Amino acid sequence: MSSRSDSNNNSTSNKNYRSRDKKEKKKAFRKQTNDYLCALEQFCRRAQNVDNMLENLKPFSTYNKNDLTLTLSYMKSELFDDSVRDEIFLIFEQNMREMYEKSDVGWIRKEKWEELFDSDARYILARGEDGLLHGFVHLRFVVEDNQDVLYCYEIQVNKISQSKGLGTFMMKVLELIAFYNGFSKIMLTVFDINEEAKVFYKNKLGYVVDPFSPDEEEECDYEIVSKVIKNNPKIDRPKLPEGLTLTS
Template sequence: MESKRVQNSREKKIKRKEVLGKKKAIDEVIKAASAEKDHLASFPPFRQYERNGLSAYLESGSGEQLSSTRKRYIQNLLKVNMEGPYGPEWATEEKVKRREMVAPEARYIFVRESSNASTNEVSSTREGNSTCSHWMGDGDPIVGFVQYRFIVEEEIPVVYVYELQLEPCVQRRGLGKFLMQLIELIARKNHMGAVMLTVQKSNLLAMNFYTTKLRYMISTISPSRVDPLIAAEKSYEILCKAFDCEAKSKLEENGYLGEE
């Protein structure tokens, strides 16, 4: 009996050591990814966007370095795009988003419209103005942004997209898909197992964009997959695109919604 207890104790120690070792490795991956100052540096082709009558360029940023002008811009664009989908929940959600916006771990990719952009194809949306952006700061107008973080979900390191917001006048020109492709490349390069994000159920255009065009799945941690009874009270779904077998088994497990 004594030898069996000793054996069990040894096995538990080995198991505990393996668990701690895995956790440490994941933490180091997250730390390394978060320490990178400019994730765009590894993908030069993605610094410029020249398609569908839109000429723009991308730049990186972080939550703790946002200027007051950029904070106001982010808040305004969020209100324009998200007040409708959130409905009565917006007043509470807006406060949450303001805190998330300036978190040290928040990473950004801003889209600036090039000053030499042709306005011929988009004059109908500009109504005579030089730009359709709500940007009130210096330099070329910002017309959208992505906010993302490197976090752990179900013991899997992931890129979680907190926001993908574009000015209404630059939507439906391929820019959203372009930005998500960039996020997926950033995730893979930094050894993340998946890209995840949250979408309001009422935002049918966004839900269709992610599940049909980009082939994201409803994650196993989304309310509708965890408990359908609780899901009825929730206004959102958590979507996922996993890159390896472990991430797929823990975060997806056949949660695909898109059309074949």
């Protein structure tokens, strides 16, 4: 018959074993999570480094509709000269300055310029035969909420070219870029007062409010919307560790 002391010793040993086992599992999970996030960062960085995302989408590198004949090109912002930067900023300011002035963040020209032409900024430019810039998309490949995301920082259409389907077309090109490069979703930010844009994204393109978006208690004057992209089986993506949950 075992003594009470032996029983206590066995109980203590079992607790110590469970404690060590729990610590080892936590350590292993932390390593898996860290490895996953590192792989995810590399996955996004590879996309950031691609010189031309339209190379394999040649049928979608032209737009010929509603009296517009345009050519789409893909460029890194660091390659822009002053004239291109001025063109982009003029369209952005004409379309968005008033909304920024009404927003909580306000209109700070220097900050917007630096964001638009950050070294990580990538662009789709839609130009006419005469060289006029009719619209652009500012995009980046980033990690958000433990996911790989194609983030649409801006999509702007020149006022003379609006309501001709160009914005819809460029958003569809973004979806194709995301799919062919294996990205999980597209995300973007929209002001609450920009009702026309919210209808465009949600009702026409099928975007929904992202779980990452600020809730009502945070009292923000914008929301984040997103669209999940169908999985591309040809792309070897980083595998989410078992137990690591996403908010979407």
